[in-house]
Amino acid sequence: MDEGDSARRGNGTHKRPRLEDVAARVGVSTASVSLVLRGVPGPSERTRERVLRAAADLGYQVDRTASMLASRRTRLLGVMVDIHSPFHAELVEQLHTAAEDVGYDLVLSTLTRTRDEHTAVETLLAFRSEALILLGPTAPADTLAALDRKSPVIAVGRRIADAGLDVVRTADDEGVGQIVDHLVDLGHREIVYVDGGRGVIATDRRRGYRTAMRRRGLEAGIRVLHGDNTEEGGEHAARRLIEGGDLPTAVVAFNDQCAIGVLAALARAGVAVPGQVSVVGYDDDTLSRLSCFNLTTVSQGAREQARHAVTAAVERLDQGRTEAREVVLTPRLVRRGTTAAPA
Structure with a gap:
């Protein structure tokens, strides 16, 4: 048994x-060890290496809960995510990276078919999230504004007018406009849009389609089909086109x-x-990048959105910024x- 094992076992008590x-x-000193383990400048590089080696040998793990209680800060960012959205999953991965870079961690709370936004947000608050990053929230603007008065809110992916919130x-509308321009430049004139249902995001994309069709002189050809944000919605819309015998290009x-x-x-x-459509x-x-789909699409820039969202949270929490800020990124046709x- 080596020295590290002896320290860990402590006369068989597994202390x-x-x-x-x-x-x-x-x-x-314990203060020096704490500085090293928290990554705070101060101890020499030699001391840092010795502390990290000793911690590894002893199997020491930082007691995060105790640290949070002592500082009265959790350094947790609460993220509401739709469990059915592949894009949200990618955003969460990028949010983790951006948060870790500035010394924060994430708490996730999911939206499901039986779990609504109110429940998801209450869970994040129960875990003492210092700020809330809400991916594609659908709650009314005044509800989000009231929530922001409890904890800083950063809404990602949705336009929110005059609510006093941080938005990324x-x-x-510009992204869908790029799609229409791409298709028209290829020679298409019969372009159908499958709608995303209710909500601000769906409204903006639908408006982008209509505006671009008018701009390209195709107002008479505007055609919007009922749909939603799921594969099933797309299938139903396409079946209606097929059964109607009037396929667009x-x-x-x-x-x-x-x-x-x-x-x-x-x-x-x-x-x-x-070939035909x-x-x-x-x-x-x-999913769009898989070779079996190889889908032409529009990139929202998950990495950039995540970086701006975390930066907004840190500015509110650590720098005392109080005024609302909106970051609008330019989408990119792929x-x-x-x-x-x-x-």
Whole structure:
């Protein structure tokens, strides 16, 4: 049994190593050990290496709960995420990286078919989240404003007018406009839009389609089909097109999930994509990049949105910023294999 094992076992009691044990092993103060383990400047590089080696040998783990109670800070950012959204999953991954870079961690609370926004937010507050990063919230602006008075709120992905909130989003109407321009430049004139249902994000994207069609002289060809943000919604919309016998040359879907549903319905009906119908999604989520879909879409810049959202939270919490700020990023068309010139 080596020295580290002896310290860990402590006469068979399996006593958990303490900060004092690490300090005794190195021969420095507990304050110095704490500085090293928290990554705070001060101790020399040699001391830092010895402390980290001793902590590893002893199996010491930082008691995060005790640290939080002592400082009265949790350094936790609460994130509300839709469990069914691949794009939200990508945002969460980028949020983790951005938060870790500034010494924060995340608490996640999910939206499901049986778990609404109110429940998700209450869970985040119960875990003492210092700020709330809400991905695509649908609650009314005044509800979010009231919540912001309890804890700083950063709304990601949704336009919120005059609510006094921090917002990080892309210009959704401009993104759909880029899609229409891409299709028209390829030669398409019969371009159908599958809607995303109710909500501000869906409204902005629908408006972007209508505006771009008018701008390109195709107002008479505007055609919006009922849909939603799921594969099922895209399938149902595409089946209506197929059964009606009046296929357009291009279909623009509210998001990538909806577009994948459109692709599935067209494939089952033997309609070639992009040979007979071009299809475009929105979000550039992980599914859109798979070779089996290779979907033309619009990137919202998950990394940039995450970085701006975490920066906004830190400015509110650590720098005392009180005025609301909106960051609007420019979306980017990603050309892949589901669009081509019409036959």
